[in-house]
Amino acid sequence: TKEMFLVTFNIINEKFQQLFQMFFQGGSARLILTDENNVLESGIEIFAQPPGKKVSQLALLSGGEKALTALSLLFATFLARPTPFCVLDEIDAPLDESNTERFIRTLRDMTAFSQFIVVTHNKRTMEAADTLYGVTMEDAGVSRLVSVNLSRREWAEEVGLVSSA
Amino acid sequence: TKEMFLVTFNIINEKFQQLFQMFFQGGSARLILTDENNVLESGIEIFAQPPGKKVSQLALLSGGEKALTALSLLFATFLARPTPFCVLDEIDAPLDESNTERFIRTLRDMTAFSQFIVVTHNKRTMEAADTLYGVTMEDAGVSRLVSVNLSRREWAEEVGLVSSA
Amino acid sequence: MRLRKIEIFGFKTFPEKTILTFQPGITCIVGPNGCGKSNVVDAILWVMGEQSTKTLRGERMEDVIFFGCETRKTLGMAEVTLTIGDIKGEIPSRYSEYSEIEITRRLFRSGESEYLINKVPSRLKDIKDILIDAGIGFKGHSVIEQGRIEKILTSTPEDRRAIIEDTA
Amino acid sequence: MRLRKIEIFGFKTFPEKTILTFQPGITCIVGPNGCGKSNVVDAILWVMGEQSTKTLRGERMEDVIFFGCETRKTLGMAEVTLTIGDIKGEIPSRYSEYSEIEITRRLFRSGESEYLINKVPSRLKDIKDILIDAGIGFKGHSVIEQGRIEKILTSTPEDRRAIIEDTA
Ligand SMILES: Nc1ncnc2c1ncn2[C@@H]1O[C@H](COP(=O)(O)OP(=O)(O)OP(=O)(O)O)[C@@H](O)[C@H]1O
Numbered sequence: 001t002k003e004m005f006l007v008t009f010n011i012i013n014e015k016f017q018q019l020f021q022m023f024f025q026g027g028s029a030r031l032i033l034t035d036e037n038n039v040l041e042s043g044i045e046i047f048a049q050p051p052g053k054k055v056s057q058l059a060l061l062s063g064g065e066k067a068l069t070a071l072s073l074l075f076a077t078f079l080a081r082p083t084p085f086c087v088l089d090e091i092d093a094p095l096d097e098s099n100t101e102r103f104i105r106t107l108r109d110m111t112a113f114s115q116f117i118v119v120t121h122n123k124r125t126m127e128a129a130d131t132l133y134g135v136t137m138e139d140a141g142v143s144r145l146v147s148v149n150l151s152r153r154e155w156a157e158e159v160g161l162v163s164s165a
Numbered sequence: 166t167k168e169m170f171l172v173t174f175n176i177i178n179e180k181f182q183q184l185f186q187m188f189f190q191g192g193s194a195r196l197i198l199t200d201e202n203n204v205l206e207s208g209i210e211i212f213a214q215p216p217g218k219k220v221s222q223l224a225l226l227s228g229g230e231k232a233l234t235a236l237s238l239l240f241a242t243f244l245a246r247p248t249p250f251c252v253l254d255e256i257d258a259p260l261d262e263s264n265t266e267r268f269i270r271t272l273r274d275m276t277a278f279s280q281f282i283v284v285t286h287n288k289r290t291m292e293a294a295d296t297l298y299g300v301t302m303e304d305a306g307v308s309r310l311v312s313v314n315l316s317r318r319e320w321a322e323e324v325g326l327v328s329s330a
Numbered sequence: 331m332r333l334r335k336i337e338i339f340g341f342k343t344f345p346e347k348t349i350l351t352f353q354p355g356i357t358c359i360v361g362p363n364g365c366g367k368s369n370v371v372d373a374i375l376w377v378m379g380e381q382s383t384k385t386l387r388g389e390r391m392e393d394v395i396f397f398g399c400e401t402r403k404t405l406g407m408a409e410v411t412l413t414i415g416d417i418k419g420e421i422p423s424r425y426s427e428y429s430e431i432e433i434t435r436r437l438f439r440s441g442e443s444e445y446l447i448n449k450v451p452s453r454l455k456d457i458k459d460i461l462i463d464a465g466i467g468f469k470g471h472s473v474i475e476q477g478r479i480e481k482i483l484t485s486t487p488e489d490r491r492a493i494i495e496d497t498a
Numbered sequence: 499m500r501l502r503k504i505e506i507f508g509f510k511t512f513p514e515k516t517i518l519t520f521q522p523g524i525t526c527i528v529g530p531n532g533c534g535k536s537n538v539v540d541a542i543l544w545v546m547g548e549q550s551t552k553t554l555r556g557e558r559m560e561d562v563i564f565f566g567c568e569t570r571k572t573l574g575m576a577e578v579t580l581t582i583g584d585i586k587g588e589i590p591s592r593y594s595e596y597s598e599i600e601i602t603r604r605l606f607r608s609g610e611s612e613y614l615i616n617k618v619p620s621r622l623k624d625i626k627d628i629l630i631d632a633g634i635g636f637k638g639h640s641v642i643e644q645g646r647i648e649k650i651l652t653s654t655p656e657d658r659r660a661i662i663e664d665t666a
Pocket residue numbers: 141215218221225226227228229230259341342343361362363364365366367368369370393394395396397398476
């Protein structure tokens with residue numbers, strides 16, 4: 001119904017703004033209904049302005065800025081209505097070091113609401129995990145799970161993350 | 166002309182196979198003309214098979230496998246006919262640690278043919294550079310180039326790659 | 331409500347039964363390029379009812395069944411089971427006396443496919459009902475595939491409505 | 499033949515004249531997210547004659563002109579000059595007595611655009627001729643934008659012909 005849609009829209013909008021400002025350390029972001037008079041059919045525009053920059057099209061944002069804007073919106077929907085679990089496949093790939101740290105901190109905060117399953121090549125992200133699964137392919141073409149009770153170093157060698165030589 | 170096309174096709178095909186086998190430490194790859202009888206109009210199919218795996222569609226390859234296959238083809242065209250320079254924007258992002266090392270080694274070898282301008286967030290790739298340019302945005306919205314005569318550590322702090330705190 | 335475990339058998343690069351158990355908090359899946367990490371993500375999408383072969387990176391749905399490698403023959407079936415636990419009345423009443431639900435999807439090379447809830451043959455629609463009630467909202471944003479984080483930004487204004495509607 | 503330097507002025511996030519000199523070997527450009535690295539790549543694509551606004555991530559070509567920020571007003575022109583050196587007879591004879599060539603592209607907010615070779619007004623076609631003879635082949639693969647490495651694999655079989663033709 002219309003009321004429900006608007007209530008959800010406003011919550012997501014508020015959380016989107018908060019998360020965006022945390023990731024970018026300022027700036028502003030919001031969702032805009034393209035047709036306020038026809039809420040049940042209206043489309044949604046996304047407005048994102050990194051701190052100190054002028055507003056422009058989403059397409060002009062950098063790779064990292066786009067990923068953080070999308071992440072802010074995604075996490076905003078989780079805060080509006082927690083979803084039991086979330087799977088993220090190498091979403092930290094375009095992020096620089098300080099944005100990766102902010103991503104990890106936010107992820108840790110979000111675990112109060114959801115379970116996260118994160119595929120990554122980034123060592124900092126791995127260190128933030130509660131549980132680690134290594135996948136190897138000693139037998140080409142066949143994936144095998146590796147027990148991760150090893151010390152982090154042995155384990156990284158086992159999954160081929162660092163060469164053991 | 167037809168002869169020229171075929172000569173170039175064969176050279177690129179041979180180099181593509183060599184580079185693929187170096188990146189994947191085995192396996193095989195090749196280019197196939199979709200219509201051998203009509204060389205000047207024919208399309209080109211790409212065949213790529215990582216070691217030990219069965220052949221399948223390119224789409225089923227993983228993110229890193231696709232990047233390495235594309236890189237093999239790109240560098241094969243450079244070996245067939247050197248191009249004065251090449252610009253690569255974060256192409257090491259999907260690669261794991263050992264493939265990043267192989268990428269860097271190949272890049273170094275290729276500098277005998279071309280100049281490379283590489284945008285990256287990966288510290289290992291930065292270490293392989295002959296010249297380093299840092300871009301900062303102390304003044305939000307305005308890019309500024311940073312002199313990189315500093316020691317690597319000072320320089321990384323200057324461009325915001327590591328927090329100086 | 332939370333994810334307990336996933337059992338993958340005959341799906342993509344998992345010809346042997348493989349079980350990942352999930353704890354609360356953050357579970358990281360790591361490993362070299364091409365080892366099968368995104369295939370685990372595809373297995374989660376698939377068991378939740380994903381119908382698009384493009385999202386699963388294949389041409390036909392049979393492309394998810396292990397097609398063999400140098401040391402093994404191709405298999406005739408793929409099967410994935412997702413176990414969801416700690417259920418507190420968030421799902422359709424028919425299942426509310428269970429504390430755990432198992433969702434299973436099978437596909438045979440013949441093209442025949444089966445869906446099961448707690449080992450009882452069911453329809454895809456039943457699985458979708460459970461997921462939507464549980465807030466996993468099939469169309470929802472609970473799974474972000476590799477390289478696709480920006481899809482939330484680039485979709486059309488109408489598509490973006492689904493973000494709000496799924497959550498409402 | 500090699501790249502000597504690029505001068506960027508008024509293009510995207512470079513409101514002040516900025517010069518990058520290039521040495522042989524590998525030049526790395528690094529910095530935090532959003533600082534302007536890919537904008538340098540776009541400047542190289544643009545001065546080489548790029549006509550697609552989508553490749554330059556904008557809607558209209560004027561989007562490449564610095565549109566201002568909190569501390570600066572918007573500018574009325576963007577100008578990029580690429581200096582190519584160590585030329586050994588690889589380019590059209592008209593220019594062969596030069597040891598260096600400067601290619602310049604300008605765009606005014608009015609929509610007027612100019613191309614210059616060694617400060618002499620020229621046509622886009624002249625610039626393309628130089629680049630193609632030099633093996634930089636405009637359509638060629640000498641610039642791979644962020645996230646686009648796989649475009650070589652996903653294009654159609656006919657598009658892939660260009661890979662060979664450009665090189666032949
Ligand atoms: N049905 C199938 N049978 C056998 N192998 C398959 C099947 N479908 C996909 N594969 C293989 O799975 C591999 C890709 O695995 P996946 O995408 O999970 O890698 P990844 O661990 O995510 O790697 P990356 O770090 O590069 O993203 C490919 O080599 C592909 O050939």
